[in-house]
Amino acid sequence: MNSFPAVSFQQISQILELIDQLEISREAVEIPLSPESPGVVRRLANRKIEIVVDADVPFEEWLPTVSQNVQALMAEESSSD
Numbered sequence: 001m002n003s004f005p006a007v008s009f010q011q012i013s014q015i016l017e018l019i020d021q022l023e024i025s026r027e028a029v030e031i032p033l034s035p036e037s038p039g040v041v042r043r044l045a046n047r048k049i050e051i052v053v054d055a056d057v058p059f060e061e062w063l064p065t066v067s068q069n070v071q072a073l074m075a076e077e078s079s080s081d
Contacts, residue, residue, distance in 0.1 A: 006033050007053045015051055018067045024049070041069035049073065 012031050019029050030050045039054025039062055049070060054062045 007031065007035055011053065011059055014063060015053075015066055018063070019070070022067060022070055024070070041066065041073055043073060043077070 015031055016026055016029070019026060028048055030044065030048050032050070032052055035053040035055035037055040039057065040050070040052045042050050044050050051066060051070070053059065
């Protein structure tokens with residue numbers, strides 16, 4: 001079902017550019033090399049943000065959802081404090 005077998009360096013760079021725009025440290029993010037369906041943005045037990053590329057949605061369509069999902073995750077966490 002995977003549209004592509006692995007996340008490319010170029011795709012990781014594009015995700016990290018979005019992370020930079022959100023002023024989040026790149027050290028606080030993990031991007032697995034294997035896409036999954038569905039893709040997901042979640043907080044890991046080690047407090048890092050995991051960004052899993054969606055295997056079934058074209059990357060160019062999926063990419064704009066990353067910053068929305070990261071912002072939603074951060075808002076969720078700040079409202080639960």
